[in-house]
Structures are given as C-alpha cells and as structure tokens.
C-alpha cells in the first residue's frame with residue numbers, strides 16, 4: 001500500500017494516515033522493529049505511549065515496534081487496545097509522543113503504524129520524513145545494555161478518556177432524557193469505550209459487535225450504510241432513539257435515526273455545526289464537504305473557513321483560527337474544547353446531547369439541515385495532475401466561477417461553481433493514479449449531470 005518514492009531517493013512510508021499494509025506481507029515484524037528504532041532515534045522524548053486497535057496482528061506488531069523503541073533507550077507505556085483519540089488524549093495530558101497500531105477502516109488483513117505528537121495531534125510531515133530517512137539508512141541510536149528502555153503497562157487510559165469526553169457535555173439533560181441507544185463498534189477499538197461513555201451519561205445502551213476479535217467478520221470496519229445492515233435493520237424495529245457506529249479505530253462516528261435511516265456524513269457535519277456554533281464563532285471544513293455547512297453557518301452568523309482536503313490541515317487551520325468546531329464529511333469531527341483530533345466518542349456525545357436537549361426525534365433534527373446531493377466519482381488518469389488541472393481550468397473558467405479559498409492552491413484541487421451555486425471539485429488522489437470528481441447540487445439529477453460533464457472531460461483528456 002505504501003512505498004511510493006519520495007524525494008532524495010528515500011521511499012515514502014507514511015501515507016495520509018500513517019504506514020499501512022497487510023500484516024506479515026508489507027507490514028512485517030522486521031519492518032515494525034525498524035520503524036520502532038526510527039521512532040526511538042528521531043523523536044526527542046524519554047517515554048512513548050503505545051496502543052493498538054483490535055486487529056489480530058496487533059500484539060505481534062506492537063511487540064516488534066516496542067522492542068525497537070526500547071532498544072534506543074526510550075521507555076514505553078503500554079495503553080493496550082483503545083481508540084486512536086483515547087491514545088491522543090493520553091499523549092496530550094502527559095505531554096509525551098505516542099504510536100498507535102491501527103489500519104482504521106481497512107479490512108482485517110491490514111494493519112498500520114501512526115505517530116502522535118506530544119500535543120496529541122498527528123505527527124507532522126517533517127517528523128515522518130526523518131523517520132523515513134532513518135528506516136532507509138539504518139542509522140539508529142541503539143543504547144548500551146544498561147540504558148535500554150523499560151515497559152510499563154497502564155490500563156486506565158480508556159477510563160481517563162471516557163471521563164474527559166463525558167465532562168464536555170450536558171450530562172444532566174442527557175440523563176433526564178434516558179435515550180435508548182444502539183451502539184455498533186464493529187469489533188473495533190471502541191468495543192468498550194462508547195458503551196461505557198453512554199451508560200455513564202445515563203443512556204439505556206445496547207451493543208452489537210462488541211468483541212475485540214480483530215477479524216471484522218460481522219461487518220467491514222468502514223461505517224458506510226452497506227456495511228451497517230445489521231444496525232440499520234435493528235433500528236427499524238422502532239425500539240431505539242439513535243444508532244451509533246464507529247470505524248476500526250473509532251476516530252469517526254456514523255449515525256442512524258430512529259426509523260433506520262443512515263445519516264449522510266455531510267448532513268451530520270452541518271447538524272453538529274448547528275448545535276455547537278454561536279454567532280461570531282468559527283468552524284473549519286475542507287473544500288470537499290457540502291454547502292449545507294455554509295448555509296447553517298450563515299444562518300447562525302458564524303464564519304466557515306474552508307481548507308484543502310485532509311484532517312491534519314483541518315486541525316492546523318482550527319488551531320490558527322481559534323475555531324470551536326471542525327471536521328470532514330466522513331464522520332471525523334474535531335471538537336477542540338476536548339482535543340484537537342478527530343474523535344468518534346466526542347462526536348457521539350455531542351449528538352446525544354443535541355438529541356437530549358431538543359426533546360424531539362433525531363430525524364426531526366436532521367430534517368432541519370439542508371439535504372444537498374454530492375456525487376463522487378473517480379477515474380483512472382493517464383496524465384499527471386499538473387497536466388490535467390490547467391486544461392480543466394482553461395476549459396471551464398469562462399462558464400463557471402473558480403473558487404479562490406485563501407491558501408488553497410489550484411493545484412490542490414480545482415473547485416468550480418455554476419450559476420445556481422452547484423459546484424464541482426476535481427483533485428488528484430494522493431496515493432493512486434486516480435482523479436476524484438465531486439459534484440454537488442440541490443437535486444440528484446443535477447449533481448449527476450454536473451458530474452458527468454467533468455468525468456467525460458477527464459476521459460477526453462486521457463486520449464488527447
């Protein structure tokens with residue numbers, strides 16, 4: 001999955017979400033050991049926090065990674081199996097860096113390694129590059145026998161995290177409502193934490209798929225409607241007020257209403273913005289998410305700042321602008337009063353709070369935000385992106401308005417609006433020879449029409 005060449009002949013190991021690959025194929029114990037030594041050499045800290053999601057290969061890869069870190073004289077606190085945001089919370093509170101072994105929403109044969117900085121945010125690219133250079137050169141700072149690191153387990157990280165999330169919401173209102181919530185962690189890292197959180201808040205919780213087998217047999221860990229058939233069908237029974245699902249490492253949350261309707265991530269984002277924002281506040285989201293968020297912010301009198309795609313950029317912009325909420329359309333919502341990272345449990349708590357305070361049904365709340373339609377397509381490209389976007393730009397600049405989000409280079413993704421306010425975003429994939437085209441309109445028909453125009457034009461460019 002990784003291994004794409006970077007500059008100066010050093011192979012790039014970290015993708016947008018860390019190192020990813022099939023365990024014992026790309027991601028071997030030898031490789032994890034090297035990455036551990038590189039972390040131990042490159043990152044200036046005496047101690048690291050290390051945790052895993054539920055995948056079968058977690059203990060095997062963690063043992064190697066931890067051995068590598070300790071061989072460089074750095075100690076490790078083992079947090080066990082926990083959500084990525086729970087490890088991020090531990091890192092921030094203890095001001096130490098961390099590593100999480102996870103492949104998020106990928107199928108069970110995959111695993112991954114992701115670095116976390118001392119402030120709980122994702123490791124910046126320049127630190128990843130120094131790790132890549134070390135893995136390539138093998139020039140590790142191995143310690144003498146009397147200076148190797150130690151290993152200390154700590155089993156309170158989930159409890160600390162759950163308490164912190166619970167403290168951010170109106171527990172009294174939630175308790176009073178006694179919501180019936182169905183939780184589907186999909187055998188992922190939230191297998192105990194979300195249930196624990198909601199019970200503490202006074203919800204009546206039922207869980208499915210809450211064993212940490214790491215095999216993801218009941219469902220694929222990506223919380224999309226096609227993978228959430230069991231949750232959706234149980235919600236249709238009418239016995240629950242809200243359904244919540246997570247991805248494999250629980251930095252994202254996905255929701256189903258009391259009638260069994262899955263809530264689109266763009267609508268969810270707008271809904272959470274609506275419940276959190278006050279006049280004068282700032283929210284942040286990438287150019288790829290729906291204009292439903294713009295409409296909600298405009299109505300409240302809040303400012304919406306758009307960024308290029310990717311959660312590290314969203315996080316950075318939130319820090320710079322002092323935003324009170326931010327996130328992407330995939331259910332990755334960032335609430336800085338708690339912490340500066342995507343957080344599935346925090347998102348669940350905000351939604352439960354909103355529902356409890358409204359006294360109505362979840363579907364009624366969802367109906368209050370615009371339901372625009374985004375059609376997402378990807379096309380294999382024969383041309384490099386640098387050759388594609390200027391031609392698209394020249395072909396459409398006269399008939400459409402070019403979005404000039406400050407700081408966003410056209411080369412990051414070209415966004416064009418038509419006269420009715422519908423838009424198209426065209427951008428290159430960071431990992432594959434693919435061009436992604438997103439088209440949003442007020443109706444499905446219009447979105448499909450708009451999408452088709454651009455899909456056909458990129459196909460044309462492949463041949464001309």
Ligand code: MG
Nearest residue numbers: 104247249251
């Ligand atoms: Mg994830």
